[in-house]
Amino acid sequence: MQLASQVLDEPKTASDLSFKDYTSNGSRLSWLDNSGLGFSLDYPTISLHAVSRDLNAYPWEHLYVMVNAKFEEDNAKEAPMAEGEEEEEAEDSDDDTEPIAEFRFVPSDKSALEAMFSAMCECQALHPDPEDEDSDNDYEGEEYDVEAHELGQGDIPSFYTYEEGLSHLTAEGQATLERLEGMLAQSVSSQYNMAGVRTEDSIREFEDGMEVDLAPAVAGQFEDAEVDH
Amino acid sequence: MEVSHSVKERTIAENSLVILLQGLCNRVTTVELRDESTASGRVTNVDAFMNVRLAEVTFMDRQGTLCHLDELFVTGRNVRYVHIPDDVDIRATIEQQLQAIHRVRYFGGRDKGRKEFPRTKH
Numbered sequence: 384m385q386l387a388s389q390v391l392d393e394p395k396t397a398s399d400l401s402f403k404d405y406t407s408n409g410s411r412l413s414w415l416d417n418s419g420l421g422f423s424l425d426y427p428t429i430s431l432h433a434v435s436r437d438l439n440a441y442p443w444e445h446l447y448v449m450v451n452a453k454f455e456e457d458n459a460k461e462a463p464m465a466e467g468e469e470e471e472e473a474e475d476s477d478d479d480t481e482p483i484a485e486f487r488f489v490p491s492d493k494s495a496l497e498a499m500f501s502a503m504c505e506c507q508a509l510h511p512d513p514e515d516e517d518s519d520n521d522y523e524g525e526e527y528d529v530e531a532h533e534l535g536q537g538d539i540p541s542f543y544t545y546e547e548g549l550s551h552l553t554a555e556g557q558a559t560l561e562r563l564e565g566m567l568a569q570s571v572s573s574q575y576n577m578a579g580v581r582t583e584d585s586i587r588e589f590e591d592g593m594e595v596d597l598a599p600a601v602a603g604q605f606e607d608a609e610v611d612h
Numbered sequence: 613m614e615v616s617h618s619v620k621e622r623t624i625a626e627n628s629l630v631i632l633l634q635g636l637c638n639r640v641t642t643v644e645l646r647d648e649s650t651a652s653g654r655v656t657n658v659d660a661f662m663n664v665r666l667a668e669v670t671f672m673d674r675q676g677t678l679c680h681l682d683e684l685f686v687t688g689r690n691v692r693y694v695h696i697p698d699d700v701d702i703r704a705t706i707e708q709q710l711q712a713i714h715r716v717r718y719f720g721g722r723d724k725g726r727k728e729f730p731r732t733k734h
Binding site: 441483 | 645646647651659661663665669671674679680681682683684685686687688689690
């Protein structure tokens with residue numbers, strides 16, 4: 384817990400909280416009064432939050448937040464205690480259970496409670512439990528394609544490498560390939576080997592079509608260049 | 613039956629039993645927390661991290677004090693048990709949730725639309 388001296392982000396509530404800024408941004412929850420004094424809570428420490436409108440239990444409608452941490456009595460005194468607008472209660476646990484602190488945020492405009500609650504839900508979702516040991520959460524693999532497996536078509540690739548691809552070509556596919564490569568070869572003089580373009584000649588000459596002949600055999604296109612190769 | 617908009621969350625849900633909890637939306641049930649407090653109410657949302665949202669909640673803290681809350685959000689980390697109502701058909705619920713995910717995934721037909729994962733050969 385730390386005392387915040389400035390608002391970290393624009394408040395997410397729709398209404399204007401004139402007395403204080405409740406800020407729920409991606410990293411922490413902040414509560415400040417007019418003078419800028421306040422405190423903030425880190426999301427991973429928040430166990431749960433709720434909207435309470437039961438006036439029998441507590442005299443004002445408020446946002447209840449339960450925090451998995453201990454707050455000393457000294458801190459309670461330092462936090463601003465504007466009348467009727469904010470209250471914190473700290474429970475000391477004398478057994479082995481984890482410490483619990485409860486916060487009740489009472490905004491001056493109670494219609495803001497819904498927005499505050501929703502904003503916190505979204506921010507909590509941004510903080511998954513770092514101690515979650517479920518290693519299955521590391522999903523980078525393929526989604527299970529139910530239909531494909533049912534039809535016996537599982538693992539049909541959507542692209543092929545060059546060598547594999549040739550063997551999978553249908554007759555029509557082969558014809559298309561030859562036509563396209565022919566077009567490619569015709570658009571360039573066969574005496575040129577342009578960088579990266581695998582013409583008919585270059586495929587035959589080099590095993591790895593990525594080799595490039597830097598010096599053009601006929602300097603037709605590069606007459607203007609003043610380069611000595 | 614709302615499916616998460618996140619590909620990652622759909623994948624996590626599809627591969628764990630949290631999908632059963634997601635199928636409890638709009639059912640009234642009890643969630644027991646790690647600190648032994650309980651929250652009884654109507655489930656409005658469960659995400660892939662087991663964060664649970666409840667509405668119209670009766671909350672009993674670990675001392676046994678009752679209070680009513682309009683809405684409650686519990687982080688997945690703090691959930692110990694979720695009671696499954698007796699009249700819930702567990703297997704059917706899981707299958708329905710999986711179907712909902714597949715409807716979203718294959719929207720627009722099997723070979724149309726944006727694929728979430730490319731089916732590549734490794």
